[in-house]
Amino acid sequence: MSEKSEEQKPATKIRVIEDAEATGDTAAAYDYWRAGSGRKQVPGIIKCFGARPDFLRQVIQFSNAVHFSEGHLSRRHKEMIASRVSYLNHCPY
Numbered sequence: 001m002s003e004k005s006e007e008q009k010p011a012t013k014i015r016v017i018e019d020a021e022a023t024g025d026t027a028a029a030y031d032y033w034r035a036g037s038g039r040k041q042v043p044g045i046i047k048c049f050g051a052r053p054d055f056l057r058q059v060i061q062f063s064n065a066v067h068f069s070e071g072h073l074s075r076r077h078k079e080m081i082a083s084r085v086s087y088l089n090h091c092p093y
Contacts, residue, residue, distance in 0.1 A: 017050030025053035033060050 019042055022030050029050070030042045049056035067082070068075045085091075 014048045015051055016044060016047045018047065022050060026050045026056075029053040029056045029060070032057060036060065036064060 017026055019030060030046070033042055033046055033056075034040065046056070046060070049059055067078055073081075
């Protein structure tokens, strides 16, 4: 792979709204995610729902209930699995 192609981000069909351009309900939804996660940087998978902040809040609530609640696997292990699957799928988010 050439240096130039390694520097380029993969093209996506989904418009990702970055933190700096988030306003109104989208900015509020990002803040809602930050408050619940304890993290400062909003990940790309969350940003890809930024165009629909009403739906984004539902995604966050669902994700917290299903993916990040304690169960047979800890949150840490679930995140490790999700990260590995994303890597294997070459997911840009």
